[in-house]
Amino acid sequence: MSASLPVAVLASGTGTNLQALLDTVHGAEAEIVAVASDVPDAPALERAQARGVPTGVFERATHASGEQRDLAMADWLAGQGARLVVLAGYMALLSPAFLDRFPAAVINVHPALLPSFPGLRAIEQALDYGVKVFGVTVHFVDSGVDTGPVILQRAIELPDARDADEVLVALRPIEHALLPEAVRLFAAGAISIDPENPRRIICAA
Ligand code: GAR
DSSP states (O other), X not given: OOOOEEEEEEOSSXXXXXXXXXXXXXXXXXXXXXXXXXXXXXXXXXXXXXXXXXXXXXXXXXXXXXXXXXHHHHHHHHHTTOSEEEESSOOSOOOHHHHHHSTTOEEEEESSOTTSSOSSSHHHHHXXXXXXXXXXXXXXXOSSSSOSOXXXXXXXXXXXXXXXXXXXXXXXXXXXXXXXXXXXXXXXXXXXXXXTEEEEEEEOO
């Protein structure tokens, strides 16, 4: 059996997506070697600690700039051996300097069908627009806001949805399946870029 992929996770909040990774791919296809946050009391950090995963806090306020913070974080993650960085509810924008340290190896989960509703409050944006199909996207991170190439997407019809909590409850199981699936594919070397269209990601499961 091939060695498992060393993965770092960045999370700012509750950490249910981190938990999904800890409960599925961790110790199997992947090894979560570090969890970092920009929020010192993020519950995600406790989830990592409960599984013995090293944690780090990189607050904007304790660094000279956002880029300096990101470089310190990149140094720590690289020192932990990370070869894939997963954003699981990480709400700060990563600087190009960070992305350069992990080329084509930073992925994000977003609670909408991109390119619709990027950025913050995606579910609220979708409800305000009045869509009847919601969904989840896992994508590569580039220097834009939720603009990187799409790896996996899954939709759900919720024609009568009225509030964000209701939609979130429906999207949770999708996120918690899709993100581990993307990590499995990455670990298996099954994700590649279509040479004819660099926006198109080929997943050879
Ligand atoms: C998830 O719904 C994730 O898709 C979203 O934050 C939530 C984190 O939940 N991410 C974004 O909106 C990024 N633009 P969690 O802390 O329970 O994993």
